[in-house]
Amino acid sequence: MTNERHLEMDELLALRDGEESAFARAHVESCEACRGELERLYRVRSELRALPTFGPPRELWPRIRRYVWRRRVRRRLSYGAVGLAAAAALAGLLILRGPAVEPADEWVAEATSEDLGPMINRARQLETVLQYYAPQKRVYDAPTALATSALEDRIFVLDQMLLESRAVGADREVLRGLWGERVLALEQLVTLQVVQEEKRVWR
Amino acid sequence: MEERELTALAAAFQRGDEDAFERLVEALTRPLIAMAYRYTGDWEWARDLTQETWVRVHDRIRRYDPVRSFRAWVYTVHRNACLSHLRRAWVRYETMPGDDALGRAIEPAADPLADLERREFHRRLLIAMGTLSESQRQVFARVYLEGVDQKEVAQALGIKHTTLRATLHFARKRLAAALREMEETP
Amino acid sequence: MTRNPDCEVFQDQLDALQAGALPEEGIEQLRLHAASCGDCAMLLRVHEHLAAPALGDLEAAVPDEMVASVWPRVRAEIATGESVRLRESRGWQGWSWLAPAVAAATLLLFIGSGLMYQEVRELRRRETALVQQVAEQERWLAELDLRTSTDPVARTAGLAGRPTWERALARRRSVSVAELARMLGSLPATTTIFDASDTEALYRNLPSWLAAAVENLATEVPTGDGLQAGELTRLVETLGVDSSRRISTTRLLALAGGSAPGFDLSPGAL
Numbered sequence: 001m002t003n004e005r006h007l008e009m010d011e012l013l014a015l016r017d018g019e020e021s022a023f024a025r026a027h028v029e030s031c032e033a034c035r036g037e038l039e040r041l042y043r044v045r046s047e048l049r050a051l052p053t054f055g056p057p058r059e060l061w062p063r064i065r066r067y068v069w070r071r072r073v074r075r076r077l078s079y080g081a082v083g084l085a086a087a088a089a090l091a092g093l094l095i096l097r098g099p100a101v102e103p104a105d106e107w108v109a110e111a112t113s114e115d116l117g118p119m120i121n122r123a124r125q126l127e128t129v130l131q132y133y134a135p136q137k138r139v140y141d142a143p144t145a146l147a148t149s150a151l152e153d154r155i156f157v158l159d160q161m162l163l164e165s166r167a168v169g170a171d172r173e174v175l176r177g178l179w180g181e182r183v184l185a186l187e188q189l190v191t192l193q194v195v196q197e198e199k200r201v202w203r
Numbered sequence: 204m205e206e207r208e209l210t211a212l213a214a215a216f217q218r219g220d221e222d223a224f225e226r227l228v229e230a231l232t233r234p235l236i237a238m239a240y241r242y243t244g245d246w247e248w249a250r251d252l253t254q255e256t257w258v259r260v261h262d263r264i265r266r267y268d269p270v271r272s273f274r275a276w277v278y279t280v281h282r283n284a285c286l287s288h289l290r291r292a293w294v295r296y297e298t299m300p301g302d303d304a305l306g307r308a309i310e311p312a313a314d315p316l317a318d319l320e321r322r323e324f325h326r327r328l329l330i331a332m333g334t335l336s337e338s339q340r341q342v343f344a345r346v347y348l349e350g351v352d353q354k355e356v357a358q359a360l361g362i363k364h365t366t367l368r369a370t371l372h373f374a375r376k377r378l379a380a381a382l383r384e385m386e387e388t389p
Numbered sequence: 390m391t392r393n394p395d396c397e398v399f400q401d402q403l404d405a406l407q408a409g410a411l412p413e414e415g416i417e418q419l420r421l422h423a424a425s426c427g428d429c430a431m432l433l434r435v436h437e438h439l440a441a442p443a444l445g446d447l448e449a450a451v452p453d454e455m456v457a458s459v460w461p462r463v464r465a466e467i468a469t470g471e472s473v474r475l476r477e478s479r480g481w482q483g484w485s486w487l488a489p490a491v492a493a494a495t496l497l498l499f500i501g502s503g504l505m506y507q508e509v510r511e512l513r514r515r516e517t518a519l520v521q522q523v524a525e526q527e528r529w530l531a532e533l534d535l536r537t538s539t540d541p542v543a544r545t546a547g548l549a550g551r552p553t554w555e556r557a558l559a560r561r562r563s564v565s566v567a568e569l570a571r572m573l574g575s576l577p578a579t580t581t582i583f584d585a586s587d588t589e590a591l592y593r594n595l596p597s598w599l600a601a602a603v604e605n606l607a608t609e610v611p612t613g614d615g616l617q618a619g620e621l622t623r624l625v626e627t628l629g630v631d632s633s634r635r636i637s638t639t640r641l642l643a644l645a646g647g648s649a650p651g652f653d654l655s656p657g658a659l
Contacts, residue, residue: 019373023393153366154338160360161338168280169263171287177337225460232459237447241439250455257463324438347435350444352408372400378435379428386431 007034009143010150013188016041041191106166115172119179126186130193144192151189158182204230206272213273217264224264228257231274235281241348242285244325252288256281275359282344289329331381339374346371395422399429403436567632570625578619585615 007015011024015038020028028034110116158178165174209230215223232253239249259280267276332340345356357367399422405411406419423430442450564572616624 019376021393150369153363153369157360157362157366157370158338160362161341164279164360165283167266167268168276168283169259169266170283173287173290174283174337181336181338225464228460228463233448233451233456234444236451236455236459237444240447240451241444246451246455250459254459254462254466257459258466261463261467321438324434328435328438346407347439350407350439353404368404375400375432376428379431382431382435383427 006031007037009147009192012038012041013147013191040195110175115176116179119176119183123179123183123186126183126190129190130186144195148189148192151185151192154185155182155189158185206274209273210269213264213267213276214269217267217269224261227260227273227277231277232257235277238278238281238349239285241350242289242329242344244322248288252284253281256284259284278349282341282349286340286344289332327382327385328378331378331385334381335374335377339370339377342367342370343374343378393426396426396429399423399426400432403432407436407440564635565632566625566634570622570632573618573622573625578617578622580618581615 007024007027011020012034014020015024015028028038111120158181162175162178162182164170165178209227212223212227212230216227235253235256236246236249239252240246243249243252256277260277263280267273332343335343342356345351346353353367353371354364357364360367399419402411402415402419405415411419419433423433
């Protein structure tokens with residue numbers, strides 16, 4: 001079989017995700033080393049599957065918390081004094097849905113929505129994990145560095161598209177699609193970091 | 204109409220000048236219909252979608268940032284409307300494009316068989332686009348359906364050309380695979 | 390991903406062709422490759438399908454009446470909130486299958502939401518498990534760091550150059566007495582934890598409830614050379630502090646860095 005070279009990290013990731021080339025598929029069947037590496041990727045992935053990623057700008061989280069709190073307070077008030085609740089809700093509406101839609105308000109609305117909220121939160125969690133694994137720039141081997149930068153590029157594209165989608169008030173499906181991709185890319189990035197960390201620890 | 208003129212009209216419309224809106228509609232409707240035709244392959248749908256886009260523009264003009272190109276903004280709104288329409292079509296597996304009587308009136312097909320084949324391929328292409336990820340679809344639509352230069356697309360998105368090419372590369376690969384699969388199992 | 394170099398060249402050429410910058414011989418090469426590669430042949434077909442008619446030609450082909458008809462419709466739709474769209478209205482007439490489809494969709498939605506609820510619960514469960522896993526891994530890494538004290542790569546922010554056990558501690562918010570004992574136990578018994586002056590301060594500032602116990606120990610443990618890991622382990626054992634009690638690592642690190650005025654061992658602090 002073709003054994004001139006081993007598979008690179010991005011090829012292995014593609015294999016794992018079912019997007020492999022014919023060469024990669026053929027190679028992995030005949031090469032024990034690459035198969036082992038692939039199996040490890042599967043394992044790491046299954047462990048990390050349920051982890052979350054990145055979200056609104058960091059400085060917005062206090063606002064989101066405040067919003068959730070306000071919503072809770074509003075709900076609580078409604079049990080007691082209906083008039084007060086209405087006033088609070090009105091105040092909330094004025095703040096959150098004022099005449100001009102502020103981008104920050106939109107962030108808050110997205111991060112607390114039922115469909116996007118979990119994804120955004122998950123993204124944020126994954127980012128936290130990434131920060132933990134890469135407290136500073138580490139030195140990678142070439143394939144890992146390549147795959148890492150490709151993933152970071154992909155995340156950047158998605159960020160730009162999310163910005164653009166917000167600027168035109170794109171359909172919800174678009175936002176859901178983009179956020180989903182973002183979570184996936186971050187997941188892959190975390191996987192890379194974990195594999196790298198394992199290598200470092202056992203070296 | 205000049206880019207600067209369009210942007211000035213948009214700013215006026217943002218301040219509540221409805222006449223400016225009318226002039227924008229007059230200036231950009233033609234290219235928007237042509238663009239929607241590239242998506243749908245159907246003139247009537249193209250007109251409906253253009254109409255929908257203008258209503259969206261009217262509702263969302265506050266979101267427009269006058270520092271940026273109005274044309275680019277409207278095209279993005281329009282692209283979203285067109286892709287949404289296709290998404291609805293993918294969901295219900297409608298045979299697209301439809302029976303385009305108006306299209307035939309505009310441009311009678313010289314070779315009906317070739318015309319049928321072309322329509323069938325377009326339908327498959329649109330279904331195949333449904334298998335792309337959102338970001339791949341957005342990039343593919345701009346470069347291929349709208350025929351925008353790759354460098355311009357990259358610039359509009361604020362990304363490097365190489366990054367755009369990477370996304371396009373995966374999009375093309377997946378699209379080719381989906382189309383070939385459809386060819387094998389019609 | 391396509392790894393065949395021919396396919397990569399093909400895609401570059403296709404880009405050039407689209408930009409109108411491919412010479413004749415390039416087009417010839419393109420077709421030659423497409424003849425032997427299914428994926429690339431398909432891409433060429435897509436390209437040819439979409440290349441003609443050019444968008445400019447299409448624009449010219451849009452009938453004037455169609456362009457003119459858009460504004461009155463838009464104006465009407467904005468004014469009344471009702472849409473006059475030919476395709477859409479025509480589309481709805483023939484949809485006799487709509488009612489059963491809606492019924493089926495509702496049923497599916499009902500079943501689906503049940504399944505989704507299950508899935509969400511499952512996801513939550515997995516997420517909790519994962520957070521635990523990460524915490525576990527964190528602990529494990531910290532302990533591993535402790536044993537491989539010569540590793541030059543592991544530089545936790547701001548603690549470069551400090552002893553490894555400090556870095557290990559810095560990754561945690563607090564440690565239990567039992568964990569601390571285990572960490573101390575894994576160090577060479579002669580590792581200096583507190584130097585002489587720290588130890589002096591430590592002994593001087595002990596609360597009275599500990600004084601008696603420590604006095605005994607002090608006669609056994611010479612403090613002139615500070616406190617070593619082995620000695621500290623014995624100290625902790627002798628004091629008989631509840632092993633599940635947690636100590637803030639900030640407090641511990643401040644002490645080790647010599648900046649703390651004393652080791653606060655009052656019951657409240659532990």
